[in-house]
Amino acid sequence: GAGVSQSPSNKVTEKGKDVELRCDPISGHTALYWYRQSLGQGLEFLIYFQGNSAPDKSGLPSDRFSAERTGGSVSTLTIQRTQQEDSAVYLCASSLLANSYNEQFFGPGTRLTVL
């Protein structure tokens, strides 16, 4: 079946612009996670959604970052007023439920470059 998909695969933007990154999780998965992978910081958790519950935003690095999940499916990660340090690969993952032992299935990522 279809896995987790992300778009765009690459995004180049200018400093100060806003960007939106999209994630389509596996159908039927109620949990959705966003991570960031950068050379300096490695893989970092950003935010997760479980069903209709309030998201856990504890990993968002600043208030320029936000995310939403519409209809319990597709999610959009928005970065406002991008900075060069936001350059990274943004990975989305989904799982059946948001618990400690379920496998997370990862998308291929969106590579963001801020000039």
Place this chain on the structure above:
Amino acid sequence: AQSVTQLGSHVSVSEGALVLLRCNYSSSVPPYLFWYVQYPNQGLQLLLKYTTGATLVKGINGFEAEFKKSETSFHLTKPSAHMSDAAEYFCAVSNQGGKLIFGQGTELSVKP
């Protein structure tokens, strides 16, 4: 707070040799531990996981890992490396809600 340390950012082995990638964790509660593999320009793929029960866990592609509570370790091994094993490997511990805390990763090179 939970954390993961992977010893060695780069490991190089010859084809057919033993692969050993080291992972130590810190956790105040019984941990759920994972190994993921990332091939170039791809997302992460689960190799294996430890939740409860048997401490020796077998995964895909011939990999296995042993949970040792006394050593707070979860090292990944494979008896015989193959060229296709060249990739980056991440050890992770799961936090509340399934948030994964990753180690810094180990890049495995396999020489012919």
